[in-house]
Amino acid sequence: EDKVVQSPLSLVVHEGDTVTLNCSYEVTNFRSLLWYKQEKKAPTFLFMLTSSGIEKKSGRLSSILDKKELFSILNITATQTGDSAIYLCAVEAGGRTGNQFYFGTGTSLTVIP
């Protein structure tokens, strides 16, 4: 069964801390892995990863994929209260009816001033 597992489920840190969010997956015909930030309703796209070992970076956020060990991490350095959100990991996989997207249940991050 295809699945995406995120850990931890929730995290509370202080401003300025660095956090690492994990996403492991088991899917057939992996295509890509995506990270999203969901604050209220609409998830916001962060990164798309398709190749192992190539770090993607945007400001204080960075992410990397390991296709051998089947996981990805999302790092946030110097956290700010505005980083408080649910971070979703999604994996795109090829299937009989075309590509499908499998989402993890998310990591809820709370940054305390």
Added chain:
Amino acid sequence: KAGVTQTPRYLIKTRGQQVTLSCSPISGHRSVSWYQQTPGQGLQFLFEYFSETQRNKGNFPGRFSGRQFSNSRSEMNVSTLELGDSALYLCASSDRVDYGYTFGSGTRLTVV
């Protein structure tokens, strides 16, 4: 550039009814995908349309269907509503897969 627009924002229906949700993608985006989000199951992929054709499909029963028009606007229909269909339905559009998908604010459907 206007974002992804979903209508209506909120909807209350009774069991057995059917419902149609609408999604207008960002101008120029030809791919539209639909998702169901519930507290218990998280975000689940329903289907994706590209140039009026269903390109990808998730593991949902046939009561869930959709279509895309020539202007890329998409509709999702759920027939014979069940209590378990109560959820936030999100639509997302994209012009290039490697840019990810931009989500709308969703339609909150409550089935009573």
